[in-house]
Amino acid sequence: MRIAAFTGSLVDSRVGAHAIINAANPDVGLGSGVSGALREACGGAAFQREVRERLEEEYGEPLQPGDCLVTGPGASIAFRWVLHVPSVDYRRTDAETGGSTGPSRVRACFRSALEESVALAREHGLSGQFVLATPLLGAGHGGLGSIVALDVLMGTLRDYLHECPTEEREVLARVVFAVLTPEEARLVALAAGKQGLSFAP
Numbered sequence: 097m098r099i100a101a102f103t104g105s106l107v108d109s110r111v112g113a114h115a116i117i118n119a120a121n122p123d124v125g126l127g128s129g130v131s132g133a134l135r136e137a138c139g140g141a142a143f144q145r146e147v148r149e150r151l152e153e154e155y156g157e158p159l160q161p162g163d164c165l166v167t168g169p170g171a172s173i174a175f176r177w178v179l180h181v182p183s184v185d186y187r188r189t190d191a192e193t194g195g196s197t198g199p200s201r202v203r204a205c206f207r208s209a210l211e212e213s214v215a216l217a218r219e220h221g222l223s224g225q226f227v228l229a230t231p232l233l234g235a236g237h238g239g240l241g242s243i244v245a246l247d248v249l250m251g252t253l254r255d256y257l258h259e260c261p262t263e264e265r266e267v268l269a270r271v272v273f274a275v276l277t278p279e280e281a282r283l284v285a286l287a288a289g290k291q292g293l294s295f296a297p
């Protein structure tokens with residue numbers, strides 16, 4: 097499995113992802129930032145209704161850290177699935193940071209999205225081909241910043257690969273980090289190298 101960076105929007109078809117991660121809140125309200133871009137790309141209000149209906153069917157309550165709500169892409173043809181994880185919670189103060197998120201929340205969210213991606217890849221005959229794309233969970237509205245968020249995300253990915261069975265390690269072909277600037281893309285490469293992960297521009 098290789099790490100890559102894409103400078104631009106997560107919902108851009110050039111990312112080449114099978115699934116993308118939505119940096120959601122527990123109620124999966126698609127407001128601003130990544131969620132807002134996703135809402136527009138996937139059909140606006142109709143997609144928001146679809147997501148809320150799916151949340152009610154699957155969980156019947158707001159998402160908790162470690163939950164991952166899988167939906168289709170609505171009107172978008174750029175990807176096949178959206179993995180909604182509650183990477184921020186504006187209703188509660190995070191115990192680690194005093195803000196809307198913290199390293200433990202981000203770690204749990206990313207881990208659950210990785211596990212769902214592996215399950216989707218196997219179920220749909222995409223083992224060894226599956227591409228997962230993610231924003232820098234917790235970096236923006238969460239307040240962690242790019243460097244801290246990347247350290248948590250790459251550490252989570254490293255631990256997941258070390259802990260999962262050997263046959264699962266190559267199920268995901270690539271994990272693409274969608275960033276806004278070339279400087280952030282450089283940080284992705286540095287963070288991957290720090291954790292001993294393979295980076296392919």
